[in-house]
Amino acid sequence: xxxxxxxxxxxxxxxxxxxxxxxxxxxxxxxxxxxxxxxxxxxxxxxxxxxxxxxxxxxxxxxxxxxxxxxxxxxxxxxxxxxxxxxxxxxxxxxxxxxxxxxxxxxxxxxxxxxxxxxxxxxxxxxxxxxxxxxxxxxxxxxxxxxxxxxxxxxxxxxxxxxxxxxxxxxxxxxxxxxxxxxxxxxxxxxxxxxxxxxxxxxxxxxxxxxxxxxxxxxxxxxxxxxxxxxxxxxxxxxxxxxxxxxxxxxxxxxxxxxxxxxxxxxxxxxxxxxxxxxxxxxxxxxxxxxxxxxxxxxxxxxxxxxxxxxxxxxxxxxxxxx
Numbered sequence: 001x002x003x004x005x006x007x008x009x010x011x012x013x014x015x016x017x018x019x020x021x022x023x024x025x026x027x028x029x030x031x032x033x034x035x036x037x038x039x040x041x042x043x044x045x046x047x048x049x050x051x052x053x054x055x056x057x058x059x060x061x062x063x064x065x066x067x068x069x070x071x072x073x074x075x076x077x078x079x080x081x082x083x084x085x086x087x088x089x090x091x092x093x094x095x096x097x098x099x100x101x102x103x104x105x106x107x108x109x110x111x112x113x114x115x116x117x118x119x120x121x122x123x124x125x126x127x128x129x130x131x132x133x134x135x136x137x138x139x140x141x142x143x144x145x146x147x148x149x150x151x152x153x154x155x156x157x158x159x160x161x162x163x164x165x166x167x168x169x170x171x172x173x174x175x176x177x178x179x180x181x182x183x184x185x186x187x188x189x190x191x192x193x194x195x196x197x198x199x200x201x202x203x204x205x206x207x208x209x210x211x212x213x214x215x216x217x218x219x220x221x222x223x224x225x226x227x228x229x230x231x232x233x234x235x236x237x238x239x240x241x242x243x244x245x246x247x248x249x250x251x252x253x254x255x256x257x258x259x260x261x262x263x264x265x266x267x268x269x270x271x272x273x274x275x276x277x278x279x280x281x282x283x284x285x286x287x288x289x290x291x292x293x294x295x296x297x298x299x300x301x302x303x304x305x306x307x308x309x310x311x312x313x314x315x316x317x318x319x320x321x322x323x
Contacts, residue, residue, distance in 0.1 A: 031062035037076025039069045041189025048092040054275035069186040072160040081111035085259035095164040099307040117260035120269045121295040127225035127248035131202040140222045147178035155181035157191035157203040168204040168248035175243040208288020
């Protein structure tokens, strides 16, 4: 009897110790939720749907995008942070939660950005400053001159307090020495909708996602956030030509709850890198002036650390907080 019980105990212990690797090896076996900490229709939402659709096709398991906006993206990030670390709840986000907030814009957060399990730096793309056609200024210099002479007469929309689009707007104001009213939204989608409707005057946005509206004459580009002119907007100068040192680059990353198996994060990372090489995906991203990356978790961690250092310098220069 004792030998039998001993064997049973050993078997149970072995099964318990091997459960996690087996689950990681078999991943995924059920639906995956990709949490977007912003409202539908924006750049984050569209990128999440592009990635999720391809992951679903590859793995044969549902990959469902779930929007959880609020508090500059903190609501969605907190939800993922507190989710089980099993690889079935993922966060697709940008600079806000991962590089801007901790010790920079917020003194206290309901999650620790450094504790997330890194998955992949997915894409990078330049921002562009666009204005509604009702704004009469035709050039960046004219806009700056008007804003300087008319404090708080212009306003700009952002995806929310503390987001990278908010930071771009505040950096622009600081370098232009102009007072422009900030109007935060719960995501870039609602902000863009109001810009197109003329409820706000201007905003910074990822170039690719506003390009159709520019081509349709619904928005007018005045400057790009990259160092050089963009091939898709050859007649639009870099903002840095007028305001030296200005830069506004968007990026998208995927992260998982703290404690998620490295086997799982590496598997997801490899799948993202693979889907970003699909001809239809590379073509679509190229048309949007979005650079596909598809990094490893380690490369993403290094990138986040570098971006946090860069943003820290910008935030100190601008002197803003999200609280």
